[in-house]
Amino acid sequence: MHQLTALPRPVGKLLATLGHKLDRNLPGRYRGRIARFLGPQPGRYVSPDLGSKDALLAAFAKRGIRYAVIGGQSPAIPGITDRLAIMVDDEDVNAARRMVTPWPTGEQIEAYSPSGLPGFAFGDMPLMPPRLARRLLDGATPVNGVSTVAPRDHFFATLFRLVYLRGLDSGIPAAEASTGSSPVTTAIEDQARQLGLALETPITLESLDAFLANHDWQPPLDMLERIGCWNPWVADKLRKAGEWVGSEAPGLTVFYLRQRTMDEGKTDMVLDKLASSGFRLLPVPPLTPEQLADVTAEVRGGNWGRGPFPLSGGNPGAVYVAHDSAPIPPDAETLRQFPLLDNNRIQLAKQAVRDAVHAGLPRNQRYNAMHSTDNAVQAWRAVRELHPALEPELRALTNGN
Structure with a gap:
């Protein structure tokens, strides 16, 4: 339940309306602070300017917003709510933001985008792999004026x-x-x-x-x-299946350097930061363009957007395999934020890289320079996919520290 809905109705309604108005008129960093103060929970509601989900869908059509209804318009299966659920094209999320709100001012809906953009995600991730979400969007057709996924796609979703x-x-x-x-x-x-x-x-x-x-x-x-x-x-x-954190001893990490970092000439600086953070690069050949294309499509669910940063770091431009001979066990507080992490040095190294890359950059020019695996299970899986012939040699190198 949304925290504001637990308040007396007039008070909750007033705070929600205030929050909605502020959400439309303040810079993003201030909106976030106010949202945390007033305590809204994840979810979306129809803007009070529209009032109903029918009006929302009509407004989408009028504005040319590409969307697909993926729930709430077809026969329901017990266990899935019957409220309206929509998938909005990433390119149209900014326009859709003015028509939905995180504040409980009206009818509740679910709103997602293929890459799980802020406010259109399932928690902190896309609702489903972006390729499947795009399949739903591509296959949607008008039904009584509403862009709706086909019954077969609705069933699978x-x-x-x-x-x-x-x-x-x-x-x-x-x-x-x-x-x-x-x-x-x-x-x-x-x-x-x-x-x-x-x-x-x-x-x-x-x-x-x-x-x-x-x-x-x-x-x-x-x-x-x-x-x-x-x-x-x-x-x-x-x-x-041996694919859960803890199935491999911590130490191995795969780092995905994003293209914008390379284009800005910061590759050597990033590699120096990894070394000074305690990681030793292992001898693997650079990936081919075809392999990089596969990494882009498969890792992170194909989602290489900007995330919480003003700019996107771009697709992966290079991939490095590294080993830490003295992993640092994450503490309880770190695991609450990163539950799949098996070595706290990964986070320390990524923060060191981020600080170095962002040094001297205006706030609106910052981006995520690098992604990594969270644990050794993920890292060895990546090695098997990218450098299968080298796995025995790499295991020998890491076993000897």
Whole structure:
């Protein structure tokens, strides 16, 4: 529940309206401070200037905003809310911001963008891999004047949200706990039958995970890891596969240097900061343009936007494999912010790089210069994908510290 909705209605409404007006007229850094002070929670509401979701969709059409309704307009499956859920093209998010608000001034909706831009994300990540979100946008067609995803796409998007974003809370059982059908599994089976899709029975999280994988709707491992931070079923799935944090000894890290950093001639400075932070670069060849294109598409779910910075650092331009012979265990406070981290030196090095890159830059010219793996499991996975023939040699180098 939104914190303001717990206040007496007139007070909560007044604060929400004030917050909404400030949100439209102040610079971003001040909006953030006020939002933290008044305590709004994640979520979106129809702007009071519009009043209803129908008016919102009409305004989108009038402004030429590219969107797709992905929930709330089709037969519901128990466990998924029936409120309006929309996917807005990244290019149109700025225009859409004036029509929706984080303040509870009107009808509640869900609003996302393919890359999970601020205010249009699921927590701190895209709702789904950007390629799947773009698939929904590309396949949407007008239905009674509303841009709506096809029934088949809606079904897959709903299963995705049930299995990966809700897990056991969806009402779908895990295989070992399955005791037969339930309202949610019956509804899933009925919709699949209407769409001509064959499901393995009994319906479980495991069977739906395999079904989604077979239809190219399973998220990549790095996104599954982030989901596993709140979905214990996903965390257990990865743990059994040896793909969860702790399955490898900490120390190895892969750093993704972004193109803007290289274009500004700051590569050597970044590598010096990594070395002074305690990382030793390992001997791996530079990636080919084809490999860099694959990294761009797969790592971070294909999301290389600007994030919380004024500018984007661009796509990855170079990838380095490094080893820390004396990892620093993250403390509890750090793990609350970075639950997948296995070596605090990674964060220290990234902050040192960020400070060096931003030195002398105006605030509006700052960007994220570098991305990295969070733990050794992710790093060794990247090595297997990028330099499979070198894994034995790299393990020998790291085992000897």
